[in-house]
Amino acid sequence: xxxxxxxxxxxxxxxxxxxxxxxxxxxxxxxxxxxxxxxxxxxxxxxxxxxxxxxxxxxxxxxxxxxxxxxxxxxxxxxxxxxxxxxxxxxxxxxxxxxxxxxxxxxxxxxxxxxxxxxxxxxxxxxxxxxxxxxxxxxxxxxxxxxxxxxxxxxxxxxxxxxxxxxxxxxxxxxxxxxxxxxxxxxxxxxxxxxxxxxxxxxxxxxxxxxxxxxxxxxxxxxxxxxxxxxxxxxxxxxxxxxxxxxxxxxxxxxxxxxxxxxxxxxx
Ligand SMILES: [Zn+2]
Numbered sequence: 001x002x003x004x005x006x007x008x009x010x011x012x013x014x015x016x017x018x019x020x021x022x023x024x025x026x027x028x029x030x031x032x033x034x035x036x037x038x039x040x041x042x043x044x045x046x047x048x049x050x051x052x053x054x055x056x057x058x059x060x061x062x063x064x065x066x067x068x069x070x071x072x073x074x075x076x077x078x079x080x081x082x083x084x085x086x087x088x089x090x091x092x093x094x095x096x097x098x099x100x101x102x103x104x105x106x107x108x109x110x111x112x113x114x115x116x117x118x119x120x121x122x123x124x125x126x127x128x129x130x131x132x133x134x135x136x137x138x139x140x141x142x143x144x145x146x147x148x149x150x151x152x153x154x155x156x157x158x159x160x161x162x163x164x165x166x167x168x169x170x171x172x173x174x175x176x177x178x179x180x181x182x183x184x185x186x187x188x189x190x191x192x193x194x195x196x197x198x199x200x201x202x203x204x205x206x207x208x209x210x211x212x213x214x215x216x217x218x219x220x221x222x223x224x225x226x227x228x229x230x231x232x233x234x235x236x237x238x239x240x241x242x243x244x245x246x247x248x249x250x251x252x253x254x255x256x257x258x259x260x261x262x263x264x265x266x267x268x
Contacts, residue, residue, distance in 0.1 A: 050121045054095065057081045061121040062100040069133050073100065080144045084174050087222045088151050096150050097123040104132040127153060141175045148174040160233045169209025170229070173217070182207055183265070190266035195258045199243055199250030215260045220246060 051067075053060045055074045058081070062070060077098055085091060099121045101107060107130055108114035118128055129146045131139065148171040156162050156170075172178075178186070185207060189195060196208050204212065217225040224246065231242040243253050 052122070057085075057092065057095055058098045059095045059123070060098045060100060061123045066100055066102065066133060069100075073098075073131070073133070076140050076143055077147075080140065080147045083144060084148050084151055087174060087225070088148075088155060089222075089226060090151055090155055092150060092154060096147065097126070097128045099123055099128055099130050101130065101132050103134045107132055141177055144175045145171040156229060156233060162229075162232050163204065163209075165204045165206055165209035166229070166232060168206040169204075169213055172206065172210040173213040173225075178210075182210070186211060186261065186265040190262050193262075195261050197254045198257055199253040211261060211265075212257065214264075215257050218260065219256065 049063055050061055051064060053062070053070055053074065055078055058074070058077045060070065060073060060077070062073075077096075081096075099117060101117070108117050114130070117130065118125075127150060129143070129150065131143060131146070133139070149167065152167050152170060156166065158167075172182075196204065198204065198208070198212050213225060213228075216228045220227070227245045228242070231245060243250060246253070248256075
């Protein structure tokens with residue numbers, strides 16, 4: 001499991017990357033100009049110390065000293081892709097640029113550092129996944145989380161009107177795991193009987209969004225979860241119209257969700 005600190009760093013990184021991605025969509029951001037200029041200086045190719053290995057769904061940007069780890073990373077990345085692609089029934093339009101660094105201490109802490117790393121690696125000017133080789137513990141989980149964001153950018157962009165909680169909640173859901181701190185919060189809520197009434201339109205956060213997606217997937221399968229995500233695109237909040245494809249009323253949905261949370265998370 002990732003430590004809380006490592007997780008916080010990763011969340012920060014994820015936020016930075018989202019900024020970078022959104023920024024690159026802007027017509028003329030500094031980000032875009034810098035990258036275009038450097039791509040020109042390098043003749044469109046990679047700087048000498050960085051190399052690229054293409055797998056079925058990734059272009060892995062790495063430095064020579066990390067070559068030994070590449071087979072393992074390529075396997076992890078393709079396993080993550082298979083998992084997310086299967087769940088979401090979607091294939092990404094292009095290979096994902098995956099940039100490797102040695103340790104999580106080398107991961108960028110802000111967008112300036114992120115742009116420097118991307119520039120140095122020679123990766124193209126679009127959204128990337130950055131990955132630290134160490135710690136290897138929790139690396140596969142992080143990879144699934146970050147890769148899920150790439151699918152979200154294509155499938156349910158911010159402009160599609162989905163509620164704000166969906167992106168992080170879906171990325172967390174796809175990892176199939178819960179962090180210890182999230183588990184504590186859910187167990188406390190379950191023990192106290194403080195579980196949000198989802199279908200009634202209560203605003204959800206990342207934690208409860210993750211729990212709802214786990215519930216929908218457990219109850220209705222991955223196909224049900226995809227239907228739920230599609231319905232959310234057209235609705236600011238879960239409501240009877242969101243639940244219509246499931247043939248269930250809002251109150252039945254909430255009752256079932258509360259039972260699910262109490263059963264799964266209240267182990268006291
Ligand atoms: Zn994220």
